[in-house]
Amino acid sequence: MNTENIFGKNAYFYDKEYDPEALLKLISFGVQQDENGYIFVNLDGRCVYANRRAFSMFYIMDDLNLLYETFDSWRTGLGIEEDATSWCRIFVSAGKERLYRVRYKRVHDEIGRIIGNVYSIQNVSDSLGGEFGEQYRLTHDSLTQLYNKEGFFGAVRNLLQNSNDDQEYVIVYSNIKDFKLINQLFGIDKGNDILVNIADSLSQGVKENDVYGRINGDQFALCMPKSRFDDKVFKQAIRETTRRLTSASYSIHIQLGVYEIKDRDMDISLMCDRAYMACKSITKDGVCEIAWYSDDMLINALLEKEILSSFDFAIINRQFGIYLQPQVYADGKVFGAEALARWIHPENGIIQPGVFIDVLEKADLIYKLDRYIWELAAKQLALWRGTPREGISISVNVSPKDLYYLDIREEFNNLVKKYCINPRHLNIEITETAVTTDVSKCAKLILGLQQDGFLVEIDDFGSGYSSLNMLKDINANILKIDMGFLRKTENPKRAQVILNYTVDMAHELGMGVITEGVETSEQLEFLKGMGCEMFQGYYFDRPMTVETFENKYKEA
Ligand code: C2E
Ligand code: MG
Ligand code: MG
Secondary structure, eight states: OOHHHHHHSOOGGGOSSOOHHHHHHHHHGGGTTOSSEEEEEOTTSOEEEEOHHHHHHTTOOSOHHHHHHHHHHHHHHTTOOTTOOEEEEEEEETTEEEEEEEEEEEEEOTTSOEEEEEEEEEEEESOOOHHHHHHHHHHBOTTTOSBOHHHHHHHHHHHHHHSOTTOOEEEEEEEETTHHHHHHHHOHHHHHHHHHHHHHHHHHHSOTTOEEEEEETTEEEEEEEGGGOOHHHHHHHHHHHHHHHOBTTBOOOEEEEEEEOOOTTSOHHHHHHHHHHHHHTOOOOOSEEEEEOOHHHHHHHHHHHHHHHHHHHHHHTTOEEEEEEEEEETTSOEEEEEEEEEEEETTTEEEOHHHHHHHHHHTTOHHHHHHHHHHHHHHHHHHHTTSGGGGOEEEEEEOTTHHHHSOHHHHHHHHHHHHTOOGGGEEEEEEHHHHHHSHHHHHHHHHHHHHTTOOEEEEEETSSSOHHHHHTTOOOSEEEEETHHHHTOSOHHHHHHHHHHHHHHHHHTTOEEEEEOOOSHHHHHHHHHTTOOEEESTTTOOOEEHHHHHHHOOOO
């Protein structure tokens, strides 16, 4: 019996006096003899009807309340939310396991009013014992009941072998961004709940012959005809799923990588690797971002692998160093420097941060580098102590990920103690995007650092979308505005007006402004005209080795 047909039926004529429960019961007649179980619940959450099959599936004789209690405690015991629309789980009774697929729907009357809810329950594995059970367990994931990696690979191989050659297929791979963090912050149970919900929404979205499964941790894969893959449909479905799962304190970002299958004989695992590579190439932070695989990604992935495999060795062998870029007043007099990481590679020469920072951030390793760089900066300040350079401050960068992996206050206070330096000279740059990911946590951190005597700068201010909003909660010492803000826009006049007001506003709020990326004397004049007083940029100097810096800048 197809539930759509019954629920589509018009039962509104039934009574002039509107009685939703009576309507619900009337509709339930249609499933009395159905091979699937049905449980109907009225608007007050009371079970009003269940068909014979539902009773037998839960081993209950005639007691409707007991049946609903049994069903409900099974659902809650599994940690499934009351309004989850679909799940597939094992039910155990009298030592027997059965795999039930449950769908939950609202029942509407003819004019769209909700008159109750219904659970339809399908037995998808009559018995899990014997050979079938063994095979099932080998090819399925016990948490979501989807195919596991082996099951998925086998099923895709079958699909490709048995479908006609003209049909083009894609592998769609999904990855939840920073899932490890969700597990760490909210616990494994919440993490599992999210995975099960994603699996369930996937189950609802696919068509009969599509193959899908959970490949690894938070990664799902799907094989479907290319002609049916529609970016918009996927984005919409994912937005809906994440909306259900997201709370004010955390949000989920799902990345989809798509690989178009060109050679059907290629290993399915390689196809998945490529779809995953496409996933990992995504740097944007939307709720759902999609990238298609291209061969360049393979090259980047090899580079990434190389970076990650040699990173620990490089840290231990002190291959990372700092370059200092002067920060100056309008007359060119230096007051500080930004410490920028460089990888001084024995074979490949000096590697710029653009090559490795993102890779390390993605791999959750950036905190190791940052700690190392902060320490180099602190050591440098200690070396300048008692010299005419003593007043020159050094600013260091904090990656958004550091906020989760390190106790930043403790780290910096330890450095100050260890090297006997004045915290006033070790400035801390936190990017605007880091601040906006968790404003209240950052506000607390910034205040704490200031109480400890540090100056805090908001780096890359203006590059995000909620820059202004953030300022009402964050009281930093300095805003760093990147001139790139002016270069990248299609409407420089408007950007100038905004820049002008931002500088005024920062001053009104008691913050200093450093403009970075200053490249020409015209820019300098223009910025001075706006009241900017501190600068950093190629016009004055590029980042340089500490030695060069010391030769050039003898005093603060
Ligand atoms: P950032 O913190 O905004 O640093 C400024 C970047 O702008 C530096 O690039 C600097 O060389 C560049 N720059 C300075 N003046 C000019 C100019 O006039 N024109 C142009 N076009 N660029 C200019 P760099 O050294 O390549 O660093 C890039 C980014 O990498 C940094 O941006 C920062 O976000 C990140 N980074 C560097 N070192 C570290 C580090 O130790 N830890 C972390 N987490 N990130 C770092
Ligand atoms: Mg910076
Ligand atoms: Mg910057």
